[in-house]
Amino acid sequence: MRNKPRFSTLFALALTLIAALLLTTAMLMGRSGDNGKIVVTVRLWAEPIARVYQESFQAFSRTHPDIEVRTNMVAFSNYFDTLRTDVAGGSADDIFWVSNAYLDAYADSGRLIKIDGPNQGWDPAVTEQFTRNGVLWAVPQLTDAGIALFYNADLLGAAGVDPAVLDTLRWSPGSDDTLRALLARLTVDVDGHLAGTTGFEPRRVRQWGYNAANDPQAIYLNYIGSAGGVFQRGNEFAFDNPEALLAFRYLVGLINTDHVAPPASDTNDNGDFSRNQFLAGKMALFQSGTYSxxxxxxxxxxxxxxxxxxxxxxxxxxxxxxxxxxxxxxSKHPDAVRQVLAWMGSSEGNAYLGREGAAIPAVLSAQPGYFAYWKAKGVDVAPFFSVMGGPRIPAPGGAGFAAGNEALQPYFDEMFLGRGDIAATLQQALQQAQAAANAAASR
Known part of the structure; x- marks a missing residue:
């Protein structure tokens, strides 16, 4: 049997733990570096951006030797959950990334520093997203442009499909639809049968045609908009309109009737499944944005x-x-935070994001580096930008959106699995989402 530790041992251990706790608290709240510099931390969720940010912040520190900027990378899968907890507990980073969907709750609760401006050199679409009640609450960093269609030219060639045909594809519930037939030609089971032909085994597919899925940014918001529908009206959920219903029926049909896209059992809980299938040469068409x-x-x-x-x-x-x-x-260092934000919103500071093609800078004068990078790689990024010349569907957001979006997910998961009546599911999802959003916004 072990002897109990002496009181002096316990006391020493307690002092050690208290000292460690105080040091951690000091680092989180005061954030003073070992070299006496003011430390400003920046939280984000994209590792490629974290790397180029480090280069940008090193350049910043050369002209601001009393400030050290450190990045804190948090996985996107739990970024906003941990951010909410840390902001509420007072331990969040000095600067943190936000998306339009989560802006209002932080702005309305006094958690964000007001930004002077807006700067006329910033992308107006991004500036508008982060403006609430006439006040800009965050410094634009990057834009995703629009959504386009990545294609595997080798798989298209094997199917006898000219890539030029892709720019003419049309989806429709009527006879003018051309997308479904093409996707059937590009979907192949393990025995070589094409989708829709005799002998095709939808549970044994080796090559998918397309990435229809429960994915708002890459897929269903664009289908809703292209059908003439809306996802929100103002800050209210409104996705049970006839046009949105048409879009969801079409997408669910691609998955569960035509079997030209992976089953939702693979994609509902794995947002990277389709991208990984495409990269593995097992998917012909992959609809996504510049973020991919x-x-x-x-x-x-x-x-x-x-x-x-x-x-x-x-x-x-x-x-x-x-x-x-x-x-x-x-933040304990608001003046230093403002200086870092000013750098992040400058052409020089923001240009680092585009130099290696990692992201499209939101500072307009910093964007040429992005285009030059991809041009040198022989990649035509025009489709992502050409589509922005037409109508747009707004990215969802608003006070309570996060809670509402969480509430609708179980219904959307079931719908994309092909279960239940789609119209009824949308109505139920809308009721639950709006109730959750209203409750969250009133807290």
């Missing part, structure tokens, strides 16, 4: 390209989204 461009360029081992996304009943209507950096009002 670097991964495709790095990991694809086949010939590939980018085409326009399909035309809908009301044309091509894309969503676009931006990311901005918000200053934490709980």
């Amino acid at each position: 461009l670097a991964a495709v360029a790095r990991d694809a081992t086949f010939h590939w390209g980018v085409a326009m996304m399909p035309i809908g009943p009301k044309g091509r209507v894309s969503v676009t989204n931006g990311i901005a950096a918000a200053g934490n009002t709980a």
Whole structure:
């Protein structure tokens, strides 16, 4: 039997733990570096951006030797959950990334530093997303442009499909639809049978045609917009309108009737499933945004390209989204935070994001480096930008959106699995989402 530790041992251990706790608290709240510099921390969720941010912040520190900037990378899968907890507990970083969907709750609760401006050199679409009640609450950092269609040129060639055809594809509930037939030609089971032909085994597919899925930014918001529908009206959920119903029925049919896209059992809980299938050469068409461009360029081992996304009943209507950096009002170094934010919103500081093609800078004068990078790689990024010349569907957001979005997910998961009546599911999802959003906004 072990002897109990002496009181002096316990006391010493307690002092050690208290000292460690105080040191951690000091680092979190005061954030003073060992070298006496003021330490400003920046939280984000994209590792490629974290790398280029480090280069940018090193350049900043050369002209601001009393300030050291450190990045804190948090996985996107739990980014906003941990951010909410840390902001409430007073331990969030000095600066943190926010998306439009989560802006209002932080702005309305006094958690964000007001931004002077807006700067006329910032992308107006991103600036608008982060402006609430006439006040800009975060510094624009990057824009995703629009949605386009990555294609595997080798798989298209094997199926006898000219990539030029992709720019003419049309989805429709009527006889003018051309997308479904093409996707059937591009979907193949393990025995070589094409989708829709005799002997095709939908449970034994080796090559998918397309990535229809419960994915708002890449897929269903664009279909809703292209059908003439809306997802929200103002800050109210409104996705049970007839046009949105048409879009959801079409997408659910691609998955569960035509079997030209992976089953929702694979994609509902794995947002990277379709991208990984595409990169593995097991999917012919992959609809996504510029946020997937670097991964495709790095990991694809086949010939590939980018085409326009399909035309809908009301044309091509894309969503676009931006990311901005918000200053934490709980920071112990507000002046230093403002200096870092000013750098992040400058052409020089923001240009680092585009130099290696990692993201499209939200500072307009910093964007040429992004285009030059991809041009040098022989990649035509025009489809992501050409689609923005047409109508757009707004990225969802508003006070209570996060709670509402969480409430609707179980219903959307079931719908994309092909279970239940789609119209009834949308109505139920809308009721639950709006109730959750209202409750969250009133707290």
